[in-house]
Amino acid sequence: MATESPSPAPAAPSPALRLLTAIVPALAVGVASALVLLGVSLLAEELQDVLWETLPDALGVGGYSSLWMIVMLTATGLAVGLVVRTVHGHAGPDPATTGLVDTPMAPGVLPGLLLVTTLSLAGGVSLGPENPITAANIALAYWLGRRALPGAPAEMWIFLAAAGTVGALFGTPIAAALILTENIASRPGPGALWDRLFAPLAAGAAGSLTMTLTANPSFDLSLPAYTNPAWSDLLSSVVIASAGALLGLLAVYAFPVAHRLFEALRYPVLAMTLGGLLLGLLGALGGHLTLFKGLDEVKVLAAHPGDWTAGEFAVMAVVKTAALVVAATCGFRGGRIFPAVFVGVALGLCANALVGSVPPALAVSCAVLGVLLAVTRQGWLSLFTAAVLVSDTAVLPMLCIASLPAWLLVTGRPQMQLREDGTPLK
Structure with a gap:
C-alpha cells in the first residue's frame, strides 16, 4: 500500500520580509513611547510652576529660598x-534594584508609577524620568503587543519600547541604537546584529521624531567650539575623565550603604520623607540649580560659567552626587543619567575654572564621560552623551583616549544597581 509523502514545511519568510513586517509595530510603539514621556513631562512642568512659583509667591516667600527648598522637598518625600x-503595586519594585531596561511590570502598577514620577520631577528630586518612563512604556508595549500580535516574539516589545523611549529622551535614534547594541549583543539570537537592531532603530526614530516635532529638545550646551587641539589636551582629557569616574565611583560605593540605612527605617513613608528632607538640605547647601533632573540647569551653568568660582562648581558637583545617591536609595522613582550629566558638567566647568587653558568643551565632555561610565557602565551611551553635549566632533578623538583609563577604573567594580538582597551588581 502506497504511503503519502509528508507535505513540505512552509518556507520561512526571507529576512527582508520579516524585518518589513516589524516596521509598523515599531513605529507605533515609538510614537506612543514619546507621547507618554511628553505627557508626563508637560504635567510635571505645570505642577513645578505651581509648586515653585505660584505657591511661594502667594505665600510671600522666595521660591528658591533655603526654607522653601527644605519644606518643598520634605513635602514631596x-x-x-x-x-x-x-x-x-506600590509603584513598582524597589528603584534601587531596577535598571534602564528590565522585565515588564504588570499594567496595574503603571498609574502609581507615573504619578510618583510626576510628583518627583515637579518637586525637585534629583532624578530623571528615564527609568520609570521606560519601565511604563515597556509594560504597555508588552501587554498590548502580545494581544495585538500574539505570534511576535515577546522580547521584541521590550526592545521596541526601550528604543522608542530612549530615542525620545535624547531626541535622536542613535542613542537608542547605541544603548541597545550593548544589550542585544550580549544576548543570543538569530540573525546579524543589524537585523536585530532594525525594528528598535525604527522605534527609536519614531520616538525621537515625535519628540522633536512636538517639544524640540536639545542637549547642546552652546559652549565655545573646541579648536586648535594641543598635545597637552591629551593629559587634560585623561585626568578630567578619570576624576569624573572616581567621583562617580564614590556614588556607586555609597549606594548600598545609603540603601541599607533607609531600609532600616522599615516604612517607605518615613524613608522618603527623611530622604526629601536631606535633599532639601543639600539643595540649600548647593543652591537651587542642584535640584531637579538637571538638564535645564546645566544649560544655565554653561551659559554663564563666569558667574561661579571653581570652588562653587566643585560644591555643586559633590552636592548633586550626594543628592543622586539619596534620591535613588530612599525610594524615589527616577533615572540616574541626567543627574550624572549635571555632576559631569559642574566638574568640567570646575576644571576649566581652575586651569583656564583647558578648553571648556573638552573639560565638560570628558568629565561627563567619566561620571557616566561609573554610574551607568554603558560605554556607548557615555561617549554619545559626552559628545552631543558639546556638538563638536573635534572632541571625539580625545574622548576615545580619555575613555580608556576611565573604563579601567570602573570595570569590574560594583554597579549603581542592587540585587533584591541588597548586594550590588557587578
Whole structure:
C-alpha cells in the first residue's frame, strides 16, 4: 500500500520580509513611547510652576529660598511615600534594584508609577524620568503587543519600547541604537546584529521624531567650539575623565550603604520623607540649580560659567552626587543619567575654572564621560552623551583616549544597581 509523502514545511519568510513586517509595530510603539514621556513631562512642568512659583509667591516667600527648598522637598518625600504606600503595586519594585531596561511590570502598577514620577520631577528630586518612563512604556508595549500580535516574539516589545523611549529622551535614534547594541549583543539570537537592531532603530526614530516635532529638545550646551587641539589636551582629557569616574565611583560605593540605612527605617513613608528632607538640605547647601533632573540647569551653568568660582562648581558637583545617591536609595522613582550629566558638567566647568587653558568643551565632555561610565557602565551611551553635549566632533578623538583609563577604573567594580538582597551588581 502506497504511503503519502509528508507535505513540505512552509518556507520561512526571507529576512527582508520579516524585518518589513516589524516596521509598523515599531513605529507605533515609538510614537506612543514619546507621547507618554511628553505627557508626563508637560504635567510635571505645570505642577513645578505651581509648586515653585505660584505657591511661594502667594505665600510671600522666595521660591528658591533655603526654607522653601527644605519644606518643598520634605513635602514631596511625604507625598510620594504616601502614594507608594497606598497605590496598587506600590509603584513598582524597589528603584534601587531596577535598571534602564528590565522585565515588564504588570499594567496595574503603571498609574502609581507615573504619578510618583510626576510628583518627583515637579518637586525637585534629583532624578530623571528615564527609568520609570521606560519601565511604563515597556509594560504597555508588552501587554498590548502580545494581544495585538500574539505570534511576535515577546522580547521584541521590550526592545521596541526601550528604543522608542530612549530615542525620545535624547531626541535622536542613535542613542537608542547605541544603548541597545550593548544589550542585544550580549544576548543570543538569530540573525546579524543589524537585523536585530532594525525594528528598535525604527522605534527609536519614531520616538525621537515625535519628540522633536512636538517639544524640540536639545542637549547642546552652546559652549565655545573646541579648536586648535594641543598635545597637552591629551593629559587634560585623561585626568578630567578619570576624576569624573572616581567621583562617580564614590556614588556607586555609597549606594548600598545609603540603601541599607533607609531600609532600616522599615516604612517607605518615613524613608522618603527623611530622604526629601536631606535633599532639601543639600539643595540649600548647593543652591537651587542642584535640584531637579538637571538638564535645564546645566544649560544655565554653561551659559554663564563666569558667574561661579571653581570652588562653587566643585560644591555643586559633590552636592548633586550626594543628592543622586539619596534620591535613588530612599525610594524615589527616577533615572540616574541626567543627574550624572549635571555632576559631569559642574566638574568640567570646575576644571576649566581652575586651569583656564583647558578648553571648556573638552573639560565638560570628558568629565561627563567619566561620571557616566561609573554610574551607568554603558560605554556607548557615555561617549554619545559626552559628545552631543558639546556638538563638536573635534572632541571625539580625545574622548576615545580619555575613555580608556576611565573604563579601567570602573570595570569590574560594583554597579549603581542592587540585587533584591541588597548586594550590588557587578
